[in-house]
Amino acid sequence: MTGTRIGVMGGTFDPIHHGHLVAASEVAGLFGLDEVVFVPTGQPWQKTERAVSPAEDRYLMTVIATASNPRFTVSRVDVDREGPTYTIDTLTDLHRQRPDAELFFITGADALAQILTWRDSERFLRLAHFVGVTRPGFTLADGHLPEGAVSLVxxxxxxxxxxxxxxxVARGMPVWYLVPDGVVQYIEKRGLYRSGPVPRRPGA
Ligand code: ATP
Ligand code: MG
Incomplete structure (x- = not known):
């Protein structure tokens, strides 16, 4: 389809929570997006200081959390690519899959601030429009952002x-209503985030 407008919401999603879902929904409404693709990272290079849950668990939680929204989908491009995830690869792969779509990369204010330090920012901005969303504790600064390529919401x-x-979860406190119900149940079922090692997936 020509002229499809697609949001791209990348994240570690360990776990996906209602902050992610509200941000995606709000941007979809404001920008008239036909679809928002959630893209869980592979092995995230930014977070090497802690053990990140297996990509397959983060992918499945993202599927569970987005299943009820007909405009939300999940992509495996980063999970299936070898090595650490770089946003340039995510956007290049999605552009290759959907060459006629207009891509809107949705990211939190904290991550957007790093655009300024991305060495490839010109290549990024040719592939997608960037939408920075507010999140509590982080402020949006548009001082040095290229005009027209970045929107703040x-x-x-x-x-x-x-x-x-x-x-x-590690402290035994509830996460009900912070994450979708199915994600609460998946965390419990897989024993994620409890102190101690993450259990192996059956057959993994
Ligand atoms: P962590 O605490 O492990 O860093 P996170 O909550 O920041 O996790 P990520 O998977 O790192 O979640 O975030 C993916 C994207 O969603 C990032 O661009 C982040 O800024 C954005 N985001 C996360 N939480 C919120 C929120 N409550 N409101 C708006 N955007 C958010
Ligand atoms: Mg984060």
């Missing part, structure tokens, strides 16, 4: 982070 503030969700 205020989303309803949800003070939820994956870090806090993991800490809660």
């Amino acid at each position: 205020e989303v309803p503030a949800l003070a939820i982070s994956s870090t806090d969700c993991r800490d809660r």
